[in-house]
Amino acid sequence: MGEVDPAFIQDTQHRPKLAVIEAEGIPLVGTCSTDGTRRATLSSLSLGLGFESWGGHSVTPLTGTEPNILKTNDVPTPLIDLSSANASNHVSQIADASKNWGFFQVINHGVPSESRRKIEDAARKFFALPLEEKRKVSRDEVNPLGYFDSELTKNVRDWKEVFDFVVSTPTVIPVSPDPDDKELKELTNQWPQYPPELREVCEEYAREMEKLAFKLLGLISLSLGLPENRFNLFFEESTNFIRLNHYPPCPIPHLALGVGRHKDGGALTILAQDDVGGLEVKRKTDGEWIRVKPTPDAYIINVGDIIQVWSNDTYESVEHRVMVNSERERFSIPVFFNPGQHVWVKPLEELTKGEKQNYRAYNWGKFFARRKRNNFKKLDVENIQISHFKASE
Numbered sequence: 001m002g003e004v005d006p007a008f009i010q011d012t013q014h015r016p017k018l019a020v021i022e023a024e025g026i027p028l029v030g031t032c033s034t035d036g037t038r039r040a041t042l043s044s045l046s047l048g049l050g051f052e053s054w055g056g057h058s059v060t061p062l063t064g065t066e067p068n069i070l071k072t073n074d075v076p077t078p079l080i081d082l083s084s085a086n087a088s089n090h091v092s093q094i095a096d097a098s099k100n101w102g103f104f105q106v107i108n109h110g111v112p113s114e115s116r117r118k119i120e121d122a123a124r125k126f127f128a129l130p131l132e133e134k135r136k137v138s139r140d141e142v143n144p145l146g147y148f149d150s151e152l153t154k155n156v157r158d159w160k161e162v163f164d165f166v167v168s169t170p171t172v173i174p175v176s177p178d179p180d181d182k183e184l185k186e187l188t189n190q191w192p193q194y195p196p197e198l199r200e201v202c203e204e205y206a207r208e209m210e211k212l213a214f215k216l217l218g219l220i221s222l223s224l225g226l227p228e229n230r231f232n233l234f235f236e237e238s239t240n241f242i243r244l245n246h247y248p249p250c251p252i253p254h255l256a257l258g259v260g261r262h263k264d265g266g267a268l269t270i271l272a273q274d275d276v277g278g279l280e281v282k283r284k285t286d287g288e289w290i291r292v293k294p295t296p297d298a299y300i301i302n303v304g305d306i307i308q309v310w311s312n313d314t315y316e317s318v319e320h321r322v323m324v325n326s327e328r329e330r331f332s333i334p335v336f337f338n339p340g341q342h343v344w345v346k347p348l349e350e351l352t353k354g355e356k357q358n359y360r361a362y363n364w365g366k367f368f369a370r371r372k373r374n375n376f377k378k379l380d381v382e383n384i385q386i387s388h389f390k391a392s393e
Helices: 085-098 113-128 129-139 197-225 305-310 364-373
Strands: 019-024 029-030 070-073 101-107 144-150 160-167 171-174 184-187 240-245 259-262 268-273 281-284 290-294 299-302 320-324 330-337
Touching: 070 160, 085 101, 113 160, 113 197, 113 240, 129 144, 129 160, 171 364, 197 240, 197 268, 197 299, 299 330, 299 364
Parallel strands: 019 070, 019 290, 029 101
Antiparallel strands: 101 299, 144 160, 160 240, 171 184, 240 330, 259 320, 268 299, 268 330, 281 290, 281 320
């Protein structure tokens, strides 16, 4: 095995355990399907991309480093189908999941199976390209859209490569996180020449994801006792973006992570993962890392930091991370649903009448701009978190 860049190595206390708890405890929530069919998962697609190395490093697996999966069914898994008679339970099920986990899964969600299959196929074709071809659409600090293979989480390099694009073009964000700098910039997607269908299938998928995101926002709003459309105005001129993730086989799965521990700063994250799995969430009751078992045709929903603030901590965004393995590559597609850069985030007055507001207001655009800095270079201090806006006692 070739020498591995120490930038990938997690601190001892954050390294993956070789014994992993895999639970079906992330709640499943069903919404109505547009085509009435169950789609094939990524396991039905060819894995023949032939990755023998990545980032200049050998991916020869180390023996004895693959995690042992410990099954557990400690939390019931509610399955709700809006086309069935128990559709009235959706709101309460989502409320319970958001309080107890900060994550849940949806099936029969209305996203056409063909739309998801096409973007999965296109993602595989793109990441199979030679590195020099992918880097023709590289992102940087000026335009954070396109290809990147050196992202940092908590100042440690992730074992992954990504391709990012915004849902609406152009998307407007602040030039810098400096509160006195009022200058804005427009982000424009970069599209590679190959695969030629990538742009079309990504734009089609983005439209379907926006429909699902607003549907979920409505259910979450109702679960908080608010009108279904309470959050909608925050997402005018939104800063939504979608990421294609590729996690190549890793020779040191006991030392590195696909994505280090973190919380999502936006409102919602909608994740499609393949059958390989690797997403882990930190269980609130005991701090254990729980592997989210891949569920066919499901999307995993992360309640983000913004909803935690809007709800005044009624719902909580929990830590999560991504494991890697030495044998199989993994693909996933997260959708980050974020408000407009002009939005000031604070607890909603309807939910805090007569109660203390747990957070001071902060501007989402500036928060987003500061978070992005850590993707490219190490910081001397912790990257910005909503805890920095906690109201004083």
